[in-house]
Amino acid sequence: MSATNSIAVAYVHSSDADKAKKIAQHWQFNYIGDRAAATKQPALEYLLQVNDQVLELIKLDEPKTGAVKVDFVDGAVGHRRKFGGGRGQEIAKAVGLKHGFCPHVLDATAGLGRDAFVLASLGCQLTLVERNPVVAALLADGLERASLNLEVAEITSRMTLIHAPALNSLTELANADVVYLDPMYPAKEKSAAIKKEMRLFQGLVGKDLDADDLLAPALDLAKYRVVVKRPSYAPPLADKKPSTSINMKKNRFDVYVNQAIPKPAESI
Missing domain, CATH: 3.40.50.150 (Vaccinia Virus protein VP39)
Structure with a gap:
Protein backbone atom coordinates (compact mmCIF):
# COMPACT_ATOMS: atom_id res chain seq x y z
CA MET A 1 0.00 0.00 0.00
CA SER A 2 1.41 3.40 -0.95
CA ALA A 3 1.91 6.19 1.54
CA THR A 4 -0.88 8.25 0.02
CA ASN A 5 -3.34 5.37 0.48
CA SER A 6 -2.30 4.32 3.99
CA ILE A 7 -2.45 7.80 5.46
CA ALA A 8 -5.06 10.50 5.86
CA VAL A 9 -5.34 14.04 7.20
CA ALA A 10 -7.55 15.07 10.11
CA TYR A 11 -7.92 17.96 12.54
CA VAL A 12 -7.81 17.85 16.33
CA HIS A 13 -9.77 21.06 16.91
CA SER A 14 -12.43 22.53 14.64
CA SER A 15 -10.31 25.67 14.29
CA ASP A 16 -7.75 23.50 12.46
CA ALA A 17 -10.24 22.23 9.87
CA ASP A 18 -9.41 24.68 7.08
CA LYS A 19 -5.68 24.02 7.31
CA ALA A 20 -6.24 20.25 7.37
CA LYS A 21 -8.36 20.45 4.22
CA LYS A 22 -5.74 22.53 2.39
CA ILE A 23 -2.96 20.12 3.33
CA ALA A 24 -4.96 17.09 2.19
CA GLN A 25 -5.77 18.77 -1.11
CA HIS A 26 -2.22 19.99 -1.78
CA TRP A 27 -0.55 16.65 -1.05
CA GLN A 28 -3.42 14.54 -2.41
CA PHE A 29 -4.09 12.70 0.83
CA ASN A 30 -7.46 11.43 2.00
CA TYR A 31 -9.28 13.91 4.23
CA ILE A 32 -11.16 12.48 7.21
CA GLY A 33 -12.18 15.54 9.20
CA ASP A 34 -12.39 15.12 12.94
CA ARG A 35 -9.54 13.03 14.36
CA ALA A 36 -12.02 10.80 16.17
CA ALA A 37 -13.18 9.49 12.81
CA ALA A 38 -9.73 8.01 12.16
CA THR A 39 -10.17 5.42 14.89
CA LYS A 40 -13.18 4.05 13.00
CA GLN A 41 -11.07 3.15 9.96
CA PRO A 42 -9.13 -0.03 10.81
CA ALA A 43 -7.21 0.02 7.51
CA LEU A 44 -5.70 3.40 8.38
CA GLU A 45 -2.26 3.00 9.98
CA TYR A 46 -0.85 6.54 9.98
CA LEU A 47 -2.48 9.91 10.43
CA LEU A 48 -1.37 13.44 9.66
CA GLN A 49 -3.23 15.58 12.16
CA VAL A 50 -3.36 19.35 12.45
CA ASN A 51 -3.14 20.19 16.13
CA ASP A 52 -3.30 23.90 17.01
CA GLN A 53 -2.11 24.74 13.48
CA VAL A 54 0.84 22.32 13.70
CA LEU A 55 1.00 19.31 11.38
CA GLU A 56 1.91 16.09 13.20
CA LEU A 57 2.40 12.47 12.20
CA ILE A 58 1.08 9.72 14.45
CA LYS A 59 0.83 5.93 14.20
CA LEU A 60 -2.67 5.04 15.23
CA ASP A 61 -1.86 1.61 16.65
CA GLU A 62 1.08 2.95 18.70
CA PRO A 63 -0.33 5.93 20.64
CA LYS A 64 2.54 5.82 23.16
CA THR A 65 5.03 6.56 20.38
CA GLY A 66 3.80 10.13 20.30
CA ALA A 67 3.58 12.61 17.46
CA VAL A 68 6.35 13.69 15.11
CA LYS A 69 6.47 17.27 13.85
CA VAL A 70 9.02 19.70 12.42
CA ASP A 71 9.95 22.45 14.85
CA PHE A 72 12.76 24.81 13.87
CA VAL A 73 12.21 27.16 16.83
CA ASP A 74 12.17 25.16 20.05
Missing part, protein backbone atom coordinates in the same frame (compact mmCIF):
# COMPACT_ATOMS: atom_id res chain seq x y z
CA GLY A 75 13.22 21.73 21.29
CA ALA A 76 16.40 19.99 20.20
CA VAL A 77 16.75 22.05 17.02
CA GLY A 78 16.43 25.31 18.91
CA HIS A 79 18.98 24.19 21.47
CA ARG A 80 21.42 23.17 18.76
CA ARG A 81 20.98 26.52 17.02
CA LYS A 82 21.90 28.38 20.20
CA PHE A 83 24.52 26.08 21.71
CA GLY A 84 25.59 23.68 18.96
CA GLY A 85 29.07 25.06 18.40
CA GLY A 86 28.67 27.13 15.22
CA ARG A 87 31.21 26.47 12.52
CA GLY A 88 33.11 24.17 14.83
CA GLN A 89 30.47 21.47 14.36
CA GLU A 90 31.48 18.36 12.44
CA ILE A 91 28.83 18.92 9.78
CA ALA A 92 30.21 22.41 9.12
CA LYS A 93 33.69 20.98 8.69
CA ALA A 94 32.36 18.24 6.41
CA VAL A 95 30.74 20.63 3.91
CA GLY A 96 33.83 22.87 3.97
CA LEU A 97 32.31 25.81 5.76
CA LYS A 98 35.48 27.68 6.56
CA HIS A 99 37.43 30.81 5.71
CA GLY A 100 34.27 32.70 4.85
CA PHE A 101 33.12 30.13 2.29
CA CYS A 102 29.35 29.52 2.44
CA PRO A 103 28.45 26.86 -0.13
CA HIS A 104 25.14 26.24 -1.83
CA VAL A 105 24.24 22.83 -0.44
CA LEU A 106 21.83 20.44 -2.12
CA ASP A 107 20.40 18.16 0.57
CA ALA A 108 19.08 15.34 -1.59
CA THR A 109 17.60 13.32 1.30
CA ALA A 110 16.17 16.14 3.40
CA GLY A 111 13.99 14.19 5.85
CA LEU A 112 12.91 16.49 8.68
CA GLY A 113 15.45 19.12 7.61
CA ARG A 114 17.45 19.27 10.82
CA ASP A 115 20.93 19.11 9.30
CA ALA A 116 19.86 21.48 6.55
CA PHE A 117 18.64 23.96 9.16
CA VAL A 118 21.99 23.81 10.94
CA LEU A 119 23.81 24.64 7.71
CA ALA A 120 21.33 27.41 6.87
CA SER A 121 21.84 28.89 10.34
CA LEU A 122 25.56 29.08 9.51
CA GLY A 123 24.89 31.07 6.34
CA CYS A 124 24.59 28.40 3.63
CA GLN A 125 21.94 28.39 0.92
CA LEU A 126 20.03 25.09 1.02
CA THR A 127 18.00 23.27 -1.58
CA LEU A 128 16.14 20.45 0.14
CA VAL A 129 14.86 17.48 -1.86
CA GLU A 130 12.42 15.07 -0.21
CA ARG A 131 10.64 12.41 -2.22
CA ASN A 132 8.23 11.00 0.37
CA PRO A 133 5.04 13.10 0.37
CA VAL A 134 4.34 12.57 4.08
CA VAL A 135 7.81 13.70 5.14
CA ALA A 136 7.71 16.55 2.62
CA ALA A 137 4.36 17.71 4.02
CA LEU A 138 5.76 17.77 7.56
CA LEU A 139 8.84 19.65 6.41
CA ALA A 140 6.84 22.17 4.39
CA ASP A 141 4.64 22.86 7.41
CA GLY A 142 7.66 23.37 9.64
CA LEU A 143 9.24 25.78 7.17
CA GLU A 144 6.00 27.73 6.79
CA ARG A 145 5.59 28.17 10.53
CA ALA A 146 9.25 29.06 10.99
CA SER A 147 8.99 31.75 8.32
CA LEU A 148 6.58 33.57 10.63
CA ASN A 149 8.91 33.48 13.63
CA LEU A 150 11.30 36.39 14.10
CA GLU A 151 14.00 34.17 15.63
CA VAL A 152 14.42 31.87 12.65
CA ALA A 153 12.68 33.50 9.67
CA GLU A 154 15.97 34.72 8.20
CA ILE A 155 17.47 31.24 8.49
CA THR A 156 14.58 29.44 6.81
CA SER A 157 14.55 32.04 4.02
CA ARG A 158 17.75 30.32 2.87
CA MET A 159 15.96 26.94 2.65
CA THR A 160 14.03 25.91 -0.47
CA LEU A 161 12.05 22.66 -0.48
CA ILE A 162 11.50 20.53 -3.58
CA HIS A 163 9.23 17.49 -3.45
CA ALA A 164 10.62 15.11 -6.04
CA PRO A 165 12.49 11.83 -6.37
CA ALA A 166 16.09 12.48 -5.35
CA LEU A 167 17.64 10.82 -8.39
CA ASN A 168 15.56 12.91 -10.80
CA SER A 169 16.43 16.08 -8.92
CA LEU A 170 20.12 15.31 -8.87
CA THR A 171 20.18 15.03 -12.65
CA GLU A 172 17.88 17.97 -13.38
CA LEU A 173 19.03 20.63 -10.89
CA ALA A 174 21.77 23.10 -11.61
CA ASN A 175 25.18 22.49 -10.13
CA ALA A 176 25.53 22.77 -6.37
CA ASP A 177 28.73 23.48 -4.49
CA VAL A 178 28.10 20.57 -2.13
CA VAL A 179 25.67 17.64 -2.28
CA TYR A 180 24.64 16.25 1.10
CA LEU A 181 23.26 12.72 1.44
CA ASP A 182 21.80 11.06 4.53
CA PRO A 183 19.97 7.96 3.28
CA MET A 184 18.06 5.87 5.75
CA TYR A 185 20.03 2.88 6.99
CA PRO A 186 18.70 0.00 9.15
CA ALA A 187 19.22 0.77 12.82
CA LYS A 188 21.54 -1.54 14.72
CA GLU A 189 19.79 -1.09 18.04
CA LYS A 190 16.65 -2.93 19.06
CA SER A 191 13.41 -1.20 18.09
CA ALA A 192 12.69 -0.03 21.65
CA ALA A 193 15.85 2.08 21.61
CA ILE A 194 15.19 3.78 18.29
CA LYS A 195 13.94 7.35 18.35
CA LYS A 196 10.22 7.68 17.77
CA GLU A 197 10.54 9.44 14.43
CA MET A 198 12.91 6.75 13.18
CA ARG A 199 10.44 4.04 14.16
CA LEU A 200 7.61 5.80 12.37
CA PHE A 201 9.66 6.49 9.26
CA GLN A 202 11.06 3.00 8.95
CA GLY A 203 7.54 1.64 8.76
CA LEU A 204 6.17 4.42 6.59
CA VAL A 205 9.08 5.12 4.24
CA GLY A 206 10.99 1.85 4.36
CA LYS A 207 14.64 1.41 3.45
CA ASP A 208 16.40 3.60 0.90
CA LEU A 209 17.01 0.69 -1.44
CA ASP A 210 18.44 2.95 -4.12
CA ALA A 211 20.78 4.81 -1.77
CA ASP A 212 23.92 3.49 -3.47
CA ASP A 213 22.65 4.84 -6.78
CA LEU A 214 22.71 8.40 -5.43
CA LEU A 215 26.46 8.69 -5.10
CA ALA A 216 27.47 8.75 -8.78
CA PRO A 217 25.00 11.49 -9.86
CA ALA A 218 25.84 13.42 -6.71
CA LEU A 219 29.52 13.38 -7.62
CA ASP A 220 28.66 14.55 -11.14
CA LEU A 221 26.57 17.40 -9.76
CA ALA A 222 28.71 18.66 -6.87
CA LYS A 223 31.24 21.31 -7.76
CA TYR A 224 33.46 20.77 -4.74
CA ARG A 225 32.39 17.75 -2.71
CA VAL A 226 29.77 15.22 -1.70
CA VAL A 227 29.14 14.60 1.99
CA VAL A 228 27.45 11.36 3.09
CA LYS A 229 26.22 10.90 6.65
CA ARG A 230 26.48 7.27 7.75
CA PRO A 231 26.06 5.31 10.98
CA SER A 232 29.46 4.41 12.36
CA TYR A 233 28.83 0.72 11.67
CA ALA A 234 27.61 1.17 8.07
CA PRO A 235 29.82 0.59 5.01
CA PRO A 236 30.59 3.52 2.67
CA LEU A 237 27.87 4.36 0.19
CA ALA A 238 28.20 2.19 -2.94
CA ASP A 239 31.28 0.67 -1.23
CA LYS A 240 33.27 3.64 -2.54
CA LYS A 241 36.07 4.76 -0.27
CA PRO A 242 35.75 8.45 0.64
CA SER A 243 38.52 11.02 0.34
CA THR A 244 38.31 11.48 4.10
CA SER A 245 35.94 10.80 6.98
CA ILE A 246 34.97 12.76 10.06
CA ASN A 247 34.11 10.34 12.84
CA MET A 248 31.71 10.96 15.71
CA LYS A 249 30.36 8.73 18.47
CA LYS A 250 27.48 7.15 16.55
CA ASN A 251 27.85 8.55 13.04
CA ARG A 252 30.46 9.76 10.59
CA PHE A 253 30.65 12.04 7.58
CA ASP A 254 32.24 10.50 4.49
CA VAL A 255 33.59 13.27 2.28
CA TYR A 256 34.20 12.77 -1.44
CA VAL A 257 36.26 15.64 -2.84
CA ASN A 258 35.93 16.74 -6.47
CA GLN A 259 38.12 19.81 -6.10
CA ALA A 260 39.53 21.99 -3.35
CA ILE A 261 37.35 24.65 -1.78
CA PRO A 262 38.50 28.08 -2.96
CA LYS A 263 40.47 30.29 -0.66
CA PRO A 264 39.01 33.72 0.05
CA ALA A 265 40.33 36.59 -2.06
CA GLU A 266 43.16 38.42 -0.38
CA SER A 267 42.27 41.76 1.09
CA ILE A 268 43.52 44.73 -0.87
Whole structure:
Protein backbone atom coordinates (compact mmCIF):
# COMPACT_ATOMS: atom_id res chain seq x y z
CA MET A 1 0.00 0.00 0.00
CA SER A 2 1.41 3.40 -0.95
CA ALA A 3 1.91 6.19 1.54
CA THR A 4 -0.88 8.25 0.02
CA ASN A 5 -3.34 5.37 0.48
CA SER A 6 -2.30 4.32 3.99
CA ILE A 7 -2.45 7.80 5.46
CA ALA A 8 -5.06 10.50 5.86
CA VAL A 9 -5.34 14.04 7.20
CA ALA A 10 -7.55 15.07 10.11
CA TYR A 11 -7.92 17.96 12.54
CA VAL A 12 -7.81 17.85 16.33
CA HIS A 13 -9.77 21.06 16.91
CA SER A 14 -12.43 22.53 14.64
CA SER A 15 -10.31 25.67 14.29
CA ASP A 16 -7.75 23.50 12.46
CA ALA A 17 -10.24 22.23 9.87
CA ASP A 18 -9.41 24.68 7.08
CA LYS A 19 -5.68 24.02 7.31
CA ALA A 20 -6.24 20.25 7.37
CA LYS A 21 -8.36 20.45 4.22
CA LYS A 22 -5.74 22.53 2.39
CA ILE A 23 -2.96 20.12 3.33
CA ALA A 24 -4.96 17.09 2.19
CA GLN A 25 -5.77 18.77 -1.11
CA HIS A 26 -2.22 19.99 -1.78
CA TRP A 27 -0.55 16.65 -1.05
CA GLN A 28 -3.42 14.54 -2.41
CA PHE A 29 -4.09 12.70 0.83
CA ASN A 30 -7.46 11.43 2.00
CA TYR A 31 -9.28 13.91 4.23
CA ILE A 32 -11.16 12.48 7.21
CA GLY A 33 -12.18 15.54 9.20
CA ASP A 34 -12.39 15.12 12.94
CA ARG A 35 -9.54 13.03 14.36
CA ALA A 36 -12.02 10.80 16.17
CA ALA A 37 -13.18 9.49 12.81
CA ALA A 38 -9.73 8.01 12.16
CA THR A 39 -10.17 5.42 14.89
CA LYS A 40 -13.18 4.05 13.00
CA GLN A 41 -11.07 3.15 9.96
CA PRO A 42 -9.13 -0.03 10.81
CA ALA A 43 -7.21 0.02 7.51
CA LEU A 44 -5.70 3.40 8.38
CA GLU A 45 -2.26 3.00 9.98
CA TYR A 46 -0.85 6.54 9.98
CA LEU A 47 -2.48 9.91 10.43
CA LEU A 48 -1.37 13.44 9.66
CA GLN A 49 -3.23 15.58 12.16
CA VAL A 50 -3.36 19.35 12.45
CA ASN A 51 -3.14 20.19 16.13
CA ASP A 52 -3.30 23.90 17.01
CA GLN A 53 -2.11 24.74 13.48
CA VAL A 54 0.84 22.32 13.70
CA LEU A 55 1.00 19.31 11.38
CA GLU A 56 1.91 16.09 13.20
CA LEU A 57 2.40 12.47 12.20
CA ILE A 58 1.08 9.72 14.45
CA LYS A 59 0.83 5.93 14.20
CA LEU A 60 -2.67 5.04 15.23
CA ASP A 61 -1.86 1.61 16.65
CA GLU A 62 1.08 2.95 18.70
CA PRO A 63 -0.33 5.93 20.64
CA LYS A 64 2.54 5.82 23.16
CA THR A 65 5.03 6.56 20.38
CA GLY A 66 3.80 10.13 20.30
CA ALA A 67 3.58 12.61 17.46
CA VAL A 68 6.35 13.69 15.11
CA LYS A 69 6.47 17.27 13.85
CA VAL A 70 9.02 19.70 12.42
CA ASP A 71 9.95 22.45 14.85
CA PHE A 72 12.76 24.81 13.87
CA VAL A 73 12.21 27.16 16.83
CA ASP A 74 12.17 25.16 20.05
CA GLY A 75 13.22 21.73 21.29
CA ALA A 76 16.40 19.99 20.20
CA VAL A 77 16.75 22.05 17.02
CA GLY A 78 16.43 25.31 18.91
CA HIS A 79 18.98 24.19 21.47
CA ARG A 80 21.42 23.17 18.76
CA ARG A 81 20.98 26.52 17.02
CA LYS A 82 21.90 28.38 20.20
CA PHE A 83 24.52 26.08 21.71
CA GLY A 84 25.59 23.68 18.96
CA GLY A 85 29.07 25.06 18.40
CA GLY A 86 28.67 27.13 15.22
CA ARG A 87 31.21 26.47 12.52
CA GLY A 88 33.11 24.17 14.83
CA GLN A 89 30.47 21.47 14.36
CA GLU A 90 31.48 18.36 12.44
CA ILE A 91 28.83 18.92 9.78
CA ALA A 92 30.21 22.41 9.12
CA LYS A 93 33.69 20.98 8.69
CA ALA A 94 32.36 18.24 6.41
CA VAL A 95 30.74 20.63 3.91
CA GLY A 96 33.83 22.87 3.97
CA LEU A 97 32.31 25.81 5.76
CA LYS A 98 35.48 27.68 6.56
CA HIS A 99 37.43 30.81 5.71
CA GLY A 100 34.27 32.70 4.85
CA PHE A 101 33.12 30.13 2.29
CA CYS A 102 29.35 29.52 2.44
CA PRO A 103 28.45 26.86 -0.13
CA HIS A 104 25.14 26.24 -1.83
CA VAL A 105 24.24 22.83 -0.44
CA LEU A 106 21.83 20.44 -2.12
CA ASP A 107 20.40 18.16 0.57
CA ALA A 108 19.08 15.34 -1.59
CA THR A 109 17.60 13.32 1.30
CA ALA A 110 16.17 16.14 3.40
CA GLY A 111 13.99 14.19 5.85
CA LEU A 112 12.91 16.49 8.68
CA GLY A 113 15.45 19.12 7.61
CA ARG A 114 17.45 19.27 10.82
CA ASP A 115 20.93 19.11 9.30
CA ALA A 116 19.86 21.48 6.55
CA PHE A 117 18.64 23.96 9.16
CA VAL A 118 21.99 23.81 10.94
CA LEU A 119 23.81 24.64 7.71
CA ALA A 120 21.33 27.41 6.87
CA SER A 121 21.84 28.89 10.34
CA LEU A 122 25.56 29.08 9.51
CA GLY A 123 24.89 31.07 6.34
CA CYS A 124 24.59 28.40 3.63
CA GLN A 125 21.94 28.39 0.92
CA LEU A 126 20.03 25.09 1.02
CA THR A 127 18.00 23.27 -1.58
CA LEU A 128 16.14 20.45 0.14
CA VAL A 129 14.86 17.48 -1.86
CA GLU A 130 12.42 15.07 -0.21
CA ARG A 131 10.64 12.41 -2.22
CA ASN A 132 8.23 11.00 0.37
CA PRO A 133 5.04 13.10 0.37
CA VAL A 134 4.34 12.57 4.08
CA VAL A 135 7.81 13.70 5.14
CA ALA A 136 7.71 16.55 2.62
CA ALA A 137 4.36 17.71 4.02
CA LEU A 138 5.76 17.77 7.56
CA LEU A 139 8.84 19.65 6.41
CA ALA A 140 6.84 22.17 4.39
CA ASP A 141 4.64 22.86 7.41
CA GLY A 142 7.66 23.37 9.64
CA LEU A 143 9.24 25.78 7.17
CA GLU A 144 6.00 27.73 6.79
CA ARG A 145 5.59 28.17 10.53
CA ALA A 146 9.25 29.06 10.99
CA SER A 147 8.99 31.75 8.32
CA LEU A 148 6.58 33.57 10.63
CA ASN A 149 8.91 33.48 13.63
CA LEU A 150 11.30 36.39 14.10
CA GLU A 151 14.00 34.17 15.63
CA VAL A 152 14.42 31.87 12.65
CA ALA A 153 12.68 33.50 9.67
CA GLU A 154 15.97 34.72 8.20
CA ILE A 155 17.47 31.24 8.49
CA THR A 156 14.58 29.44 6.81
CA SER A 157 14.55 32.04 4.02
CA ARG A 158 17.75 30.32 2.87
CA MET A 159 15.96 26.94 2.65
CA THR A 160 14.03 25.91 -0.47
CA LEU A 161 12.05 22.66 -0.48
CA ILE A 162 11.50 20.53 -3.58
CA HIS A 163 9.23 17.49 -3.45
CA ALA A 164 10.62 15.11 -6.04
CA PRO A 165 12.49 11.83 -6.37
CA ALA A 166 16.09 12.48 -5.35
CA LEU A 167 17.64 10.82 -8.39
CA ASN A 168 15.56 12.91 -10.80
CA SER A 169 16.43 16.08 -8.92
CA LEU A 170 20.12 15.31 -8.87
CA THR A 171 20.18 15.03 -12.65
CA GLU A 172 17.88 17.97 -13.38
CA LEU A 173 19.03 20.63 -10.89
CA ALA A 174 21.77 23.10 -11.61
CA ASN A 175 25.18 22.49 -10.13
CA ALA A 176 25.53 22.77 -6.37
CA ASP A 177 28.73 23.48 -4.49
CA VAL A 178 28.10 20.57 -2.13
CA VAL A 179 25.67 17.64 -2.28
CA TYR A 180 24.64 16.25 1.10
CA LEU A 181 23.26 12.72 1.44
CA ASP A 182 21.80 11.06 4.53
CA PRO A 183 19.97 7.96 3.28
CA MET A 184 18.06 5.87 5.75
CA TYR A 185 20.03 2.88 6.99
CA PRO A 186 18.70 0.00 9.15
CA ALA A 187 19.22 0.77 12.82
CA LYS A 188 21.54 -1.54 14.72
CA GLU A 189 19.79 -1.09 18.04
CA LYS A 190 16.65 -2.93 19.06
CA SER A 191 13.41 -1.20 18.09
CA ALA A 192 12.69 -0.03 21.65
CA ALA A 193 15.85 2.08 21.61
CA ILE A 194 15.19 3.78 18.29
CA LYS A 195 13.94 7.35 18.35
CA LYS A 196 10.22 7.68 17.77
CA GLU A 197 10.54 9.44 14.43
CA MET A 198 12.91 6.75 13.18
CA ARG A 199 10.44 4.04 14.16
CA LEU A 200 7.61 5.80 12.37
CA PHE A 201 9.66 6.49 9.26
CA GLN A 202 11.06 3.00 8.95
CA GLY A 203 7.54 1.64 8.76
CA LEU A 204 6.17 4.42 6.59
CA VAL A 205 9.08 5.12 4.24
CA GLY A 206 10.99 1.85 4.36
CA LYS A 207 14.64 1.41 3.45
CA ASP A 208 16.40 3.60 0.90
CA LEU A 209 17.01 0.69 -1.44
CA ASP A 210 18.44 2.95 -4.12
CA ALA A 211 20.78 4.81 -1.77
CA ASP A 212 23.92 3.49 -3.47
CA ASP A 213 22.65 4.84 -6.78
CA LEU A 214 22.71 8.40 -5.43
CA LEU A 215 26.46 8.69 -5.10
CA ALA A 216 27.47 8.75 -8.78
CA PRO A 217 25.00 11.49 -9.86
CA ALA A 218 25.84 13.42 -6.71
CA LEU A 219 29.52 13.38 -7.62
CA ASP A 220 28.66 14.55 -11.14
CA LEU A 221 26.57 17.40 -9.76
CA ALA A 222 28.71 18.66 -6.87
CA LYS A 223 31.24 21.31 -7.76
CA TYR A 224 33.46 20.77 -4.74
CA ARG A 225 32.39 17.75 -2.71
CA VAL A 226 29.77 15.22 -1.70
CA VAL A 227 29.14 14.60 1.99
CA VAL A 228 27.45 11.36 3.09
CA LYS A 229 26.22 10.90 6.65
CA ARG A 230 26.48 7.27 7.75
CA PRO A 231 26.06 5.31 10.98
CA SER A 232 29.46 4.41 12.36
CA TYR A 233 28.83 0.72 11.67
CA ALA A 234 27.61 1.17 8.07
CA PRO A 235 29.82 0.59 5.01
CA PRO A 236 30.59 3.52 2.67
CA LEU A 237 27.87 4.36 0.19
CA ALA A 238 28.20 2.19 -2.94
CA ASP A 239 31.28 0.67 -1.23
CA LYS A 240 33.27 3.64 -2.54
CA LYS A 241 36.07 4.76 -0.27
CA PRO A 242 35.75 8.45 0.64
CA SER A 243 38.52 11.02 0.34
CA THR A 244 38.31 11.48 4.10
CA SER A 245 35.94 10.80 6.98
CA ILE A 246 34.97 12.76 10.06
CA ASN A 247 34.11 10.34 12.84
CA MET A 248 31.71 10.96 15.71
CA LYS A 249 30.36 8.73 18.47
CA LYS A 250 27.48 7.15 16.55
CA ASN A 251 27.85 8.55 13.04
CA ARG A 252 30.46 9.76 10.59
CA PHE A 253 30.65 12.04 7.58
CA ASP A 254 32.24 10.50 4.49
CA VAL A 255 33.59 13.27 2.28
CA TYR A 256 34.20 12.77 -1.44
CA VAL A 257 36.26 15.64 -2.84
CA ASN A 258 35.93 16.74 -6.47
CA GLN A 259 38.12 19.81 -6.10
CA ALA A 260 39.53 21.99 -3.35
CA ILE A 261 37.35 24.65 -1.78
CA PRO A 262 38.50 28.08 -2.96
CA LYS A 263 40.47 30.29 -0.66
CA PRO A 264 39.01 33.72 0.05
CA ALA A 265 40.33 36.59 -2.06
CA GLU A 266 43.16 38.42 -0.38
CA SER A 267 42.27 41.76 1.09
CA ILE A 268 43.52 44.73 -0.87
